[in-house]
Amino acid sequence: MQKRTLITLVLLCLLPLIPCFAQEMPEWDYPLDPEILENRSGYITLVNRDHLLPSNYVPNDLVVITVRCVSSIKGDMLRKTAHEALSAMFDAAAQEGYTLYAKSVYRAYSTQSYMYNNRLEKVGRDDGVVAYPGSSDHQTGLGCDILNYEWTRKSGMTAAFGETAEAKWMAEHCAEYGFIIRYEADKEEITKIIYEPWHLRYVGKEAAQYMKEHHLSLEEFDEEWHAYISAWEARGGNFDELLRVRAIPDPVMTLYTTDEGEEEISLFY
């Protein structure tokens, strides 16, 4: 299609405010809510050993947690939206008789690095217990370890925590608040992390419910939406063109301005 024709088409479509599908979009059944398009915060960002966060990455909307927590993390932080969601989840759990405790929340790169090196010195090798610096979900400010009282008294965590009533309640209900169990028992080969029924990761309600429904790890979900973009591009989709004409033809995508003042088109931001 000639550019001029495209622009004319876009203008014609914009005038009566009817959505214009100027470029062919691939199919994807991700359920969309308009609210998610206003959420620019990278909640679905995948962080693992192959997707490291930069050492200087610090979320810009950290807040001091006010949820019940073990005393050693008083004053620690989470990203604002994740904390609000966690707080709502704690309240809901309490209503059903379950008292939850935060044990670990945002962890700075330097802290992770310190913990990792300590573990290396102690056991002489990377045994996978402490995440490699930059690969920790805790550095996102969206990951948190949530326990019951009994387990706050123990020195280490094991999969047995998953058998507690509180862990079962979280597995059942956390998606309603935008959380996933980040490291599931049957996804160990994909996440490369042992089953951690206590580690919740905020991804937003829509994404969490989608992942729960389709039983996807964040790695699998990440692969799915990247495939969506690739398929679209292979069929002629072009982000530069979309930015130029400023007509975002698909509800999965949104146009926004980054903190650095650059315009970008993103999914789920």
Ligand SMILES: [Zn+2]
């Ligand atoms: Zn954790």
